[in-house]
Amino acid sequence: MSAEVKAIVVSGNGTNCEREVANACRLAGAEHVDIVHLSRLLSGEVSLHDYHFLNFAGGFLDGDDLGGAIAGANRLRHAKIKTSGRSLLDEILLFVENGNLVMGVCNGFQLMVKMGLLPGFDHDYRTQRATLTFNDRGRFENRWVYLKVDQKSPCVFTRGLTGMYLPVRHGEGKFVVEDPQVLERIEAEHLSVLKYSDAAYISPTMEFPLNTNGSMAAIAGLTDPSGRVFGLMPHPEAYLHRTHHPRWTREELPEEGMGLWLYKNAINFIREQVL
Numbered sequence: 001m002s003a004e005v006k007a008i009v010v011s012g013n014g015t016n017c018e019r020e021v022a023n024a025c026r027l028a029g030a031e032h033v034d035i036v037h038l039s040r041l042l043s044g045e046v047s048l049h050d051y052h053f054l055n056f057a058g059g060f061l062d063g064d065d066l067g068g069a070i071a072g073a074n075r076l077r078h079a080k081i082k083t084s085g086r087s088l089l090d091e092i093l094l095f096v097e098n099g100n101l102v103m104g105v106c107n108g109f110q111l112m113v114k115m116g117l118l119p120g121f122d123h124d125y126r127t128q129r130a131t132l133t134f135n136d137r138g139r140f141e142n143r144w145v146y147l148k149v150d151q152k153s154p155c156v157f158t159r160g161l162t163g164m165y166l167p168v169r170h171g172e173g174k175f176v177v178e179d180p181q182v183l184e185r186i187e188a189e190h191l192s193v194l195k196y197s198d199a200a201y202i203s204p205t206m207e208f209p210l211n212t213n214g215s216m217a218a219i220a221g222l223t224d225p226s227g228r229v230f231g232l233m234p235h236p237e238a239y240l241h242r243t244h245h246p247r248w249t250r251e252e253l254p255e256e257g258m259g260l261w262l263y264k265n266a267i268n269f270i271r272e273q274v275l
Helices: 018-027 038-043 070-078 088-097 107-115 180-188 259-274
Strands: 006-011 032-037 053-056 101-105 131-133 141-149 163-170 174-176 194-196 219-223 229-232
Touching (some): 006 018, 006 038, 018 053, 070 088, 070 107, 101 107, 101 259, 107 229, 141 219, 163 259
Parallel strands (some): 053 101, 101 229
Antiparallel strands (some): 131 174, 141 163, 141 194
């Protein structure tokens, strides 16, 4: 195994945040970061297993024509890799089994939920148990939100964090489940690692605009029970430096943006536990 941390950011079919995510990985300390079009993975030209950190960037997969990322999820489930005959989902599951990290942002989070990667109960990453649907206000929302971190969560990306302030940019960010028992289990196992909250990062909220989409239980991000598979609707790659903050000219802010914390935790985990 190489001593270098290697991250891959999947692009194509409507993503538009891959460069920002790649930049976040580099700033967090990854020595090798590649933006790879999905077609190169499906052709077998590039293998996930040459990397440690898989990123699904935000955007509008297939124009969200069937609902946010559902067409993309079906593609990863069913399209076969030319050289192996396996689906890309098969390869992702092996990637996770080998101890690596997966992170999806916005459309990437939708993709993971609709593939079944999250919440991933009992190592079952193929069964969809939740979805993300239209915001309660029925419109695209572009604003900044406060996020309370569940410190009891197994999520390796949020270790040491209590709260974050990040932007959301989505029209379909409302997290919902059909079976109340699914939500109960998500909560009981502390898999709802990020929740829309008040400005003090104390109380989760259903109040607009703090909860910008009406997500059930104020859920903004999920992890699987291993803590190595993680997705969120807000965009951490959009807050890497103080000048990205909407009030950077009016407030004293640290040089490093809050979003970078998630990527640094990921890279540090890989160095400690994977390499």
